[in-house]
Amino acid sequence: RKEVEQDPGPFNVPEGATVAFNCTYSNSASQSFFWYRQDCRKEPKLLMSVYSSGNEDGRFTAQLNRASQYISLLIRDSKLSDSATYLCVVNENTNAGKSTFGDGTTLTVKP
C-alpha cells in the first residue's frame, strides 16, 4: 500500500461545477499536510496547507480528518484555469522534514 493515495481521476467537469478530491495517508504520525498544484510538465507549486480545523482560500477548501487519516480538497465554481494536477503531500512528524507525494489527481474543467 502506498503511503499517500489519491483518487486516480481524471476528473472532467464543466465550468461552475464543484469537485472534491480525497487523499489518504498511512503514517498515523504524520503532522503536516499540503495540496500542491502542478500544471502540465511544470514544477509543483503550493496551493494551500491543510490545518486540523480546516481552512478556506476563496473557492478552495481543505479539510483534515486525522481519525480516518485523510485530507480533502474542495473546489467550488470551477474555472477553466483550475485545470491541472493536484498533488497531496504529507510530511513526517520528525525533524527529517521529508515529504511524501501522492500520484496526483488530474482535473480538466471544460467550457
Added chain:
Amino acid sequence: DADVTQTPRNRITKTGKRIMLECSQTKGHDRMYWYRQDPGLGLRLIYYSFDVKDINKGEISDGYSVSRQAQAKFSLSLESAIPNQTALYFCATSDGGLAGVSEQFFGPGTRLTVL
C-alpha cells in the same frame, strides 16, 4: 530571476554516460531536495540535504549521487545513466519551518532522456 534554477533544462544522453544536473537557489534556504517524476506518478525523493555537511538518501537513491557544494548549490549525478532513469527531475528548497516541515519551492525541472 527565478529563486530556484536548474541546469540543463533538457538533456538527451546515452546509456553508460555520466550526467550531472545542477540546482541553485537564491532563497537562502538550508534544505534542498532532489526528486524524480515519472509520467502519471507523483514525485519520489532521491536525496536531500539539510545543510552543507548533511546528505541523506531518499527512497530511490540507487544509481544516483549528490554533492552540496554550498548552501545555494546542490547537484545530482548519474554515474552511469540507464534508460529507466529517463524522467523529469526537480530540485526543491525549504526553510524547515515549525517541526521541520514547511512549503517546498521547486525549480522548473530537468527533462532527462537516456537512450
